[in-house]
Amino acid sequence: MARKLLTKPRKTASQERSRATVGALLEATARILVKEGFDKASTNRIAEVAGVSVGSLYQYFPGKEALVAAVIERHRQEILQTVRSELAKAWTLPVEQAMRKLVAVAVKAHRVDPRLHHVLTEQIPRVGRLETLETFGRENFALFRTYLESRRDELRVDDLELASFVCVTTIEAVTHNAVLHHSKLLTDARMDALVEETACLLIRYLKG
Amino acid sequence: MARKLLTKPRKTASQERSRATVGALLEATARILVKEGFDKASTNRIAEVAGVSVGSLYQYFPGKEALVAAVIERHRQEILQTVRSELAKAWTLPVEQAMRKLVAVAVKAHRVDPRLHHVLTEQIPRVGRLETLETFGRENFALFRTYLESRRDELRVDDLELASFVCVTTIEAVTHNAVLHHSKLLTDARMDALVEETACLLIRYLKG
Amino acid sequence: MARKLLTKPRKTASQERSRATVGALLEATARILVKEGFDKASTNRIAEVAGVSVGSLYQYFPGKEALVAAVIERHRQEILQTVRSELAKAWTLPVEQAMRKLVAVAVKAHRVDPRLHHVLTEQIPRVGRLETLETFGRENFALFRTYLESRRDELRVDDLELASFVCVTTIEAVTHNAVLHHSKLLTDARMDALVEETACLLIRYLKG
Amino acid sequence: MARKLLTKPRKTASQERSRATVGALLEATARILVKEGFDKASTNRIAEVAGVSVGSLYQYFPGKEALVAAVIERHRQEILQTVRSELAKAWTLPVEQAMRKLVAVAVKAHRVDPRLHHVLTEQIPRVGRLETLETFGRENFALFRTYLESRRDELRVDDLELASFVCVTTIEAVTHNAVLHHSKLLTDARMDALVEETACLLIRYLKG
DNA sequence: TATGAATGAGTATTCATTCAT
DNA sequence: TATGAATGAATACTCATTCAT
Numbered sequence: 001m002a003r004k005l006l007t008k009p010r011k012t013a014s015q016e017r018s019r020a021t022v023g024a025l026l027e028a029t030a031r032i033l034v035k036e037g038f039d040k041a042s043t044n045r046i047a048e049v050a051g052v053s054v055g056s057l058y059q060y061f062p063g064k065e066a067l068v069a070a071v072i073e074r075h076r077q078e079i080l081q082t083v084r085s086e087l088a089k090a091w092t093l094p095v096e097q098a099m100r101k102l103v104a105v106a107v108k109a110h111r112v113d114p115r116l117h118h119v120l121t122e123q124i125p126r127v128g129r130l131e132t133l134e135t136f137g138r139e140n141f142a143l144f145r146t147y148l149e150s151r152r153d154e155l156r157v158d159d160l161e162l163a164s165f166v167c168v169t170t171i172e173a174v175t176h177n178a179v180l181h182h183s184k185l186l187t188d189a190r191m192d193a194l195v196e197e198t199a200c201l202l203i204r205y206l207k208g
Numbered sequence: 209m210a211r212k213l214l215t216k217p218r219k220t221a222s223q224e225r226s227r228a229t230v231g232a233l234l235e236a237t238a239r240i241l242v243k244e245g246f247d248k249a250s251t252n253r254i255a256e257v258a259g260v261s262v263g264s265l266y267q268y269f270p271g272k273e274a275l276v277a278a279v280i281e282r283h284r285q286e287i288l289q290t291v292r293s294e295l296a297k298a299w300t301l302p303v304e305q306a307m308r309k310l311v312a313v314a315v316k317a318h319r320v321d322p323r324l325h326h327v328l329t330e331q332i333p334r335v336g337r338l339e340t341l342e343t344f345g346r347e348n349f350a351l352f353r354t355y356l357e358s359r360r361d362e363l364r365v366d367d368l369e370l371a372s373f374v375c376v377t378t379i380e381a382v383t384h385n386a387v388l389h390h391s392k393l394l395t396d397a398r399m400d401a402l403v404e405e406t407a408c409l410l411i412r413y414l415k416g
Numbered sequence: 417m418a419r420k421l422l423t424k425p426r427k428t429a430s431q432e433r434s435r436a437t438v439g440a441l442l443e444a445t446a447r448i449l450v451k452e453g454f455d456k457a458s459t460n461r462i463a464e465v466a467g468v469s470v471g472s473l474y475q476y477f478p479g480k481e482a483l484v485a486a487v488i489e490r491h492r493q494e495i496l497q498t499v500r501s502e503l504a505k506a507w508t509l510p511v512e513q514a515m516r517k518l519v520a521v522a523v524k525a526h527r528v529d530p531r532l533h534h535v536l537t538e539q540i541p542r543v544g545r546l547e548t549l550e551t552f553g554r555e556n557f558a559l560f561r562t563y564l565e566s567r568r569d570e571l572r573v574d575d576l577e578l579a580s581f582v583c584v585t586t587i588e589a590v591t592h593n594a595v596l597h598h599s600k601l602l603t604d605a606r607m608d609a610l611v612e613e614t615a616c617l618l619i620r621y622l623k624g
Numbered sequence: 625m626a627r628k629l630l631t632k633p634r635k636t637a638s639q640e641r642s643r644a645t646v647g648a649l650l651e652a653t654a655r656i657l658v659k660e661g662f663d664k665a666s667t668n669r670i671a672e673v674a675g676v677s678v679g680s681l682y683q684y685f686p687g688k689e690a691l692v693a694a695v696i697e698r699h700r701q702e703i704l705q706t707v708r709s710e711l712a713k714a715w716t717l718p719v720e721q722a723m724r725k726l727v728a729v730a731v732k733a734h735r736v737d738p739r740l741h742h743v744l745t746e747q748i749p750r751v752g753r754l755e756t757l758e759t760f761g762r763e764n765f766a767l768f769r770t771y772l773e774s775r776r777d778e779l780r781v782d783d784l785e786l787a788s789f790v791c792v793t794t795i796e797a798v799t800h801n802a803v804l805h806h807s808k809l810l811t812d813a814r815m816d817a818l819v820e821e822t823a824c825l826l827i828r829y830l831k832g
Numbered sequence: 833t834a835t836g837a838a839t840g841a842g843t844a845t846t847c848a849t850t851c852a853t
Numbered sequence: 854t855a856t857g858a859a860t861g862a863a864t865a866c867t868c869a870t871t872c873a874t
Contacts, residue, residue, distance in 0.1 A: 014833080021834095042868055044836095053835045054870080064869065122330075162405050166382055170409070173381030174374055197370050201378075205409040225853095225858065250843055261860045266845065433837065433874095458864055469839045474866065538746075578821050582798055586825075589797030590790055606786075613786050617794070617829040638854080645855095666847055668857095677856045678849080688848065 022060050024050040029071050034115045043067075072120055079109045087143075095151055095207055100199040102144075106171050107195060110179040118180050141168050148206070156208045167202055174198050230268050232258040237279050241327045249276070280328055287317045295351075303359055303415055308407040310352075314379050315403060318387040326388050349376050356414070364416050375410055382406050438476050440466040445487050450531045454539040457484070488536055495525045503559075511567055511623055516615040518560075522587050523611060526595040534596050557584050564622070572624050583618055590614050646684050648674040653695050658739045667691075696744055703733045711767075719775055719831055724823040726768075730795050731819060734803040742804050765792050772830070780832045791826055798822050 028050035032041045043064050047054045061067045083105050090101040110117060145164040148155065157163040178194055236258035240249045251272050255262045269275045291313050298309040318325060353372040356363065365371040386402055444466035448457045459480050463470045477483045499521050506517040526533060561580040564571065573579040594610055652674035656665045667688050671678040685691045707729050714725040734741060769788040772779065781787040802818055 017833095043870080044868070047836095055835050055872085056833085058870070059833075157405075159401065159405070162401060165386075166402070166405055166409060169381050169385045170378045173377050177373075177377045193367065193370060194374075197365075197367070197374055201374060201409065201413040204412040229858080251845080252843075262845080263847080263860055264858075267858070272844075437837080459866075460864070470866075471839055471868080472837075475837070480865070573821075575817065575821070578817060581801075582818075582821055582825060585797050585801045586794045590793050593793045594789075609783065609786060610790070613781075613783070613790055617790060617825065620828045621825040641854095667849080668847070671857095679851085679856050680854085682849070683854075 018060070021050075021052055021056055024052055025057055025060065025067065026071055026074055029067050030075075030113075030116055033068075033071070033119045038119065041068075071116075075113065075116055075120060079112050082112055083109050091147065095154055096199075096203055098147065099202045099206070100195065103171055103175065103195045103198045103202070106175040107179065107191065110175050114179050121176075141165065144168050155206050157206055163206065167206070170202065171198065226268070229258075229260055229264055232260055233265055233268065233275065234279055234282060236260075237275050238283075238321075238324055241276070241279065242323045246276075246327065251275075279324075283321065283324055283328060286320050290320055291317050299355065303362055304407075304411050306355065307410045307414070308403065311379055311383065311403045311406045311410070314383040315387065315399065318383050322387045329384070349373070352376050363414050365414055371414065375414070378410070379406065434476070437466075437468055437472055440468055441473055441476065441483065442487055442490060444468075445483050446491075446532055449484070449487065449535045449539070454484075454535065459483075487532075491529065491532055491536060494528050498528055499525050507563065511570055512615075512619055514563065515618045515622070516611065519587055519591065519611045519614045519618070522591040523595065523607065526591050530595050537592070557581070560584050571622050573622055579622065583622070586618070587614065642684070645674075645676055645680055648676060649681060649684065649691065650695055650698055653691050654699075654737075654740055657692075657695070657743045662743065665692075695740075699737065699740055699744060703736050706736055707733050715771065719778055720823075720827055722771065723826045723830070724819065727795055727799065727819045727822045727826070730799040731803065731815065734799050738803050745800075765789065768792050779830050781830055787830065791830070794826070795822065 025046060028046050029041060032046060032049060041064075043057055044054055046067065047057045050057070057067070061070065086101065086105050086108075090098045090105070093101060141164055144167060145160055148157075148160045148164055152160070155163075174194070175198075178191070233254060236254050237249060240254060240257055249272070251265055252262055254272075254275065255265045258265070265275070269278065294309065294313050294316075298306045298313070301309060349372055352375060353368055356365075356368045356372060360368070363371075382402070383406075386399070441462060444462050445457060448462060448465055457480070459473055460470055462480075462483065463473045466473075473483070477486065502517065502521050502524075506514045506521070509517060557580055560583060561576055564573075564576045564580055568576070571579075590610070591614075594607070649670060652670050653665060656670060656673060665688075667681055668678055670691065671681045674681070681691070685694065710725065710729050710732075714722045714729070717725060765788055768791060769784055772781075772784045772788055776784070779787075798818070799822075802815070
């Protein structure tokens with residue numbers, strides 16, 4: 001009873017605490033994934049690193065998969081936040097500039113948290129088919145295709161389906177590879193060159 | 209009577225038995241990897257599926273990793289066998305035909321056993337850095353670059369390092385994605401179109 | 417209501433539970449070692465006998481060896497507690513009484529838990545050189561020697577190193593053997609006789 | 625049939641081969657016990673080191689225990705061979721010389737193959753109660769006692785049972801310890817001193 | 833709600849022993 | 854008789870998950 005009075009203000013407090021706990025758990029999961037790999041990321045370890053009890057972990061997440069899924073989702077959101085507005089702009093640009101923008105944005109996206117991105121793409125596919133976190137997945141594919149259609153007149157390609165597939169795959173792969181495997185290339189100059197080169201590839205392919 | 213002519217030397221008999229066991233184990237491993245994923249591939253399970261005792265598994269392989277490594281190696285060999293001779297030919301061809309050949313070969317390679325290839329590339333990276341089974345890995349990168357150099361006069365690109373990186377990544381990604389995620393595209397006609405399209409992309413990029 | 421006065425802090429409750437678990441594990445280990453020997457003491461078996469899950473065992477001990485080591489340490493502590501004060505007294509006594517005391521103490525020590533002592537000395541040496549639980553090991557050797565030196569004038573022996581080695585070895589062996597292999601001798605009367613006899617052996621050797 | 629004719633001569637040949645095989649197995653077992661410890665001495669390993677198939681091992685020994693037992697027996701025989709005649713002589717000697725001889729013989733016995741002796745005494749008691757290979761076990765105890773009785777008049781001790789126990793235990797322990805743990809003492813000079821010292825201990829105890 | 837002790841099915845690996853050749 | 858491939862019960866250890874406090 002006496003508790004009732006305390007409930008309201010406390011509730012807010014505990015909601016904050018909840019948020020903090022969830023945050024700590026996601027943070028811990030991400031950190032462990034990055035620094036020690038998927039196999040070391042046991043629920044107990046995660047809880048420990050988060051400074052929280054396993055019990056609490058299960059209060060907020062139904063299981064390990066859900067936790068990892070949440071980390072993925074959070075990462076995706078971060079990327080989206082980074083990318084969204086810029087992508088919108090590309091929509092209205094002529095092909096040349098659009099392509100440059102697209103590639104640049106893809107690089108940017110991959111750079112949000114490359115180490116985490118790496119683990120997430122390489123080690124996670126096991127987590128119950130958590131369908132690939134491709135920066136340019138089906139969704140982007142559709143978007144890209146629509147854009148091409150809107151510029152059909154300027155293009156030399158016929159089969160836009162095919163062209164979209166080739167382009168989106170190329171953008172994703174080149175930026176992904178560039179960011180992950182070839183950290184030597186990552187001087188800003190080199191990176192700019194790569195962006196330019198890839199954009200050029202696409203432009204020459206799409207236009208004449 | 210049963211002894212017959214004693215034609216076959218004993219050793220041969222056991223060697224055959226060994227070979228059969230090893231074969232069964234590799235087969236079982238591959239099957240499980242494909243159908244149930246890396247995590248379900250426990251040594252006991254593999255032995256069971258192979259119709260062999262765990263003990264036998266450990267007689268031929270020091271552990272699970274070795275088994276998976278053997279499966280990978282076997283798959284690589286199959287791909288190499290498919291690819292090697294054709295690649296050699298490409299060496300002497302003019303850019304246009306060389307690119308077509310290259311893409312075609314990459315597709316062919318990915319088609320050897322697509323499901324297995326998928327698991328092997330997506331789920332395996334953990335096995336002690338079993339350096340990527342990329343159809344066009346570092347090795348192919350070097351080869352490709354050398355080829356470009358031999359044709360330098362005909363090309364419009366300057367930075368062959370960069371160009372090689374972009375091209376090899378593209379070929380690998382497009383064929384990989386095509387074979388794995390888009391099995392709808394896989395009518396032979398569509399596939400030919402894809403090859404043509406990708407080759408075209410590369411050619412327009414490399415030449416004028 | 418059930419909450420009562422909340423007198424006992426939570427931590428204490430769990431700590432007691434922990435202590436109980438650890439105790440049960442040590443008890444079970446000791447019991448199995450005594451009744452079934454080292455080889456039957458598998459972790460699963462120990463946990464079972466302790467009425468605890470294997471998981472719990474590994475929560476408190478990094479492995480089987482640690483468990484056995486803990487049992488040894490516990491036994492050593494029990495012996496030390498038994499022996500320590502009495503040994504201190506011997507230090508100031510004349511040779512005759514000191515020897516009697518020493519032998520008596522050694523017997524006492526071996527009687528703390530003879531069956532366990534037996535297993536621990538005979539079957540354990542494998543546990544990563546868990547240096548011997550000799551009642552009179554190197555440490556006691558040094559002590560004994562120092563004592564002899566302090567009484568040098570009264571002694572007929574020259575080489576105190578050698579004499580110490582012979583004496584310490586004798587005390588340890590006679591008491592060990594007496595307690596373990598010859599439980600028939602263990603009527604208190606016989607035991608007293610043995611102590612007297614051994615003391616006599618030492619005295620006659622050391623003095624004239 | 626035709627075989628029958630070949631049987632007889634062959635049999636001898638194969639008997640020799642048998643002996644050789646058995647010898648190789650015992651040799652291998654001993655070597656592994658000494659160099660790698662009891663736990664590494666698996667039947668397969670033993671067979672391998674012996675240059676023989678596991679099958680053959682089981683042709684000659686019903687199991688691992690039997691093999692180890694045979695090694696023990698062989699070691700005992702070697703010791704006996706070394707000791708027997710000398711022990712017989714002691715029988716007729718006066719106490720002083722008899723004790724010296726006894727201690728000397730015990731040292732000699734322990735020196736036959738100290739490393740093997742070590743493993744056999746320290747690690748083997750597990751082999752189904754392979755009752756102690758004590759160089760001076762119950763058997764020696766009886767012998768010693770009989771000797772004392774034959775010299776009763778010369779002795780100052782009353783309780784020959786007790787005295788025998790003390791003496792035999794002492795001889796065994798001192799020589800065992802000396803040979804095993806204190807290899808520093810093992811210069812021949814030091815060893816002679818030890819023998820003399822121990823004999824002295826016994827003599828002073830038994831006589832006046 | 834938080835805690836963390838407890839759980840126990842699951843996993844890799846070993847080794848004495850058998851048996852078809 | 855010799856061989857060595859095959860066996861499978863046994864063992865140490867892990868980790869997602871539960872539940873009494």
